[in-house]
Structures are given as C-alpha cells and as structure tokens.
Amino acid sequence: MTRKTRRLWLVIACVACLGAAAALMLKAFSSDIVFFVTPSQVLASAPPADRTVRLGGMVVAGSVKREKQGETPIARFDVTDGQAAVTVRYEGILPDLFREGQSVVAVGTMQKDGFVASEVLAKHDETYMPKEVAEALKKSGKWDPRFGAPPSAASWNSMTVQDAKKDLAPSAAPATPAPASAPAGN
C-alpha cells in the first residue's frame, strides 16, 4: 500500500465517520428540526398555553370567517393535516398568498377555545404555472385549488399559455363571473 493509497483510505474513513456522526445527531434532534407541528400532534398532546408553537397545515375550504373589530381585521379558519383540524384565530392582515386550500404556518399558542396566532405565514407549494393554465385546469374540472395539490405535473407542464387560452376562449363571454370568482378564495 503506497502512502497515497493510505491517505485516500484515511480520508474516506474520516468522511464516513463524520457523516455517520452527523446523521445520528440530526436523527436525534429530528423532532426539534421540524419547522412546525401538525394539528393531529397538537390535539394528541396539547402544548402548555404559555408555549409558542408553530402550527402547520392546509386551510380547510369554506372555513374562513372574516370580521372586523374597529379597524383590526380578525380571521378565523380551520387548519388541517387530513386527520385532524384546529381552529385558528388571527388578528391582523393575512399574507397575500393566504387562501382556502393553501398551506399555512400559524405562530401562536394553543388556548382552550382554539389556537391564537400572533403571525401567519403562507407556505406555497412547488408547482409553478401561468395563470391561464391554472384557469384552464380549474375550468376543465381537473383541479380545484381549494382542495389541495394540482394533478400530476406531466398532465399540464407542457401546456402553453396559448393552449390554455384556446381552452378558455369559447365560453369566455358567458362565463364572465368565473374569473371574478377565482380570487374569491383569497
């Protein structure tokens, strides 16, 4: 074994050991590295009322209620992970991306009557598509953004804006309320 070979094995061994150590450490701290807890975790073991937690999940379609107390807007909505739902109360202006069916992270405390958020962050997903394509998918009934993720990417990612406009065009005139109702989920 030459000196170079020995050094190569030494380097490989050191990197392998270090990688294993890092993997074990990350595994051990895994529950602290997650950014948010899910509604079912919160309901299973409620955190103490004075502890700030981040609650993450999808805004349930049809659950958003907005009211105004003086000048401050107050929003109530349910956040779900598919298994359980928690009602969140938030005073203040919601981020632009907030809508029904959107994933959000609410920062706040768990009280007896629900979750009281001091901050709401919108979490967008990994799909990127032009507005026209989204409209075409909605119109064809393949996707309703209020109920979660879009259909498989292969079915729409090569659709061009022109194709989408063609799909939308025939009924554009009678269906004038359609574009107006689209942002209503906001």
Add this chain to the structure above:
Amino acid sequence: MSATPTLVARAGTFFHRYANPGRFLKLGARLQPWLTWPALLLTLAGLGWGLFFSPADWQQGDSVRIMYVHVPAAMLASAGYAGLALCAVLSLVWRHPLADLAAVEIGPVGACITALCLATGSLWGKPMWGTWWVWDARLTSVLVLFFLYLGHIALIRAFDDPQRGYKAAAILALAGAVDLPVIKFSVQWWNTLHQPDSITLTGAPTMSSSMLWPLALSTLGFSLGFAAIVLARTRAAVMESRIRSLLSSPRRRGGSASGDAA
C-alpha cells in the same frame, strides 16, 4: 485490494498530467473564451427571457421571477462547495499544488453566490411567505454553508506558511461537505417553510415548461460564469506563484522556472 494501488497511482498520473501548471495555463487560456462568452450570452438570454417574457405564476404573480436568479445561485452555492471538497481530496491524498490554488480561488466566488442565494431568497420570502427569514432546516443549512465558505476563506489565508493553511482548509472543506446532503434533503426529511424541489430526477418537473426553459438557460449561464471566474482566478494565481518563485530565487532563472512553479 490488489487493484487499488494501481488505480490510485493511475488516477494520480492522470491528475498530474492535467495539473502540470504549464499545461494548465495553456489549456486554461484556450478554454477561457469558450466559458466566458457563452456564460454571458446564456445568462443574459435566460434572465431576459425569465424577467420579461416568461409568464407570471398563477398564485405568486411577478414575484416568481426572483426564481431565475435564486435557483441558479442556490445550485451553484452547493456545487461550488462540492468543488471545494473535491479540491480538498486532491490536496490531501495526491498533494496537488493546483488543487490548493483552485481551493483558494473557489472560496470567495462560492461565498458571493451563496450570499446572492440568501439575499434573493429573503427578498422572495417577504412578499410570499410574509417573512424575511425563518429558522427552518433549508434556510438554516444554507446559512451554515455560507459560514463554512467564510471559514474556509479565512483559514486558507491564516498561516504564514501557505502549506499549513492549505491542509487545514482542506480538512474544513471535507468536514463541511456533510452539509451538502443536509441542504439537498432538508425539505424531504423535515417539514419546512421552504417548498420541496420542483425539479427531481424521478418525476416530471412540477413547473410549466414556459418557466422551465428560461430557468434552464439562466442556470447553465450562471454555471459557465462560475467556472469562467474560477478559471480566470486560478490562472492568475498560477502566474502569480510563478512570478513569486522567480523573484524569491533569482539564481534559478530561465528554463527551470516552469517546472517548480507553485
């Protein structure tokens, strides 16, 4: 086991062949324009297409255009560090002088591109998520990468004897490479505010092709630009060390100078 030494030796001769400083300078001078000009053209085309002609996203609107800078910067931040780790192996195992010089030059370029990734990410996060910064796994691991770059830059220049700096920095670069898979898989292993990858090896990209093409162009342009800057800096470093060795040993003038550069 018997085949390993010959393989290591053969790899060594291969690297030595292409890392002879004289041959490197000749090859580098030929390669440089083929990196620089395509890099400029592709970056301008990709950014122009992305910023002005590609469609806006259905929910993010025009803010999505930050992606055409942010994604290439993020990819290169990781790729640059992988390059640094490769230089570290070449330096520690084969004691390659050119790998040390390249490591010195990759560091600052990588730190700049990581800073660009963090800055554009922050600018993107405020209008979309509603916050400049959160301590989720993806953002934190990229910030760690930035500090690793800064540490490498400082360490490799910290010693009077450059050889000691090269060795210490190579060990740091190798140890820091543990962060690379953490960055890559952070969005899958833990829940994060940052969304998972849109472009994967296994599935169709969850991105309209009208956005994917300008992104691919600008990523290619940024990558060639990164390579062009690192190559130019490394060539300058090789020439500098040649001049330094000529100046420090006035008796060894003339033809022998090319042999013991670096």
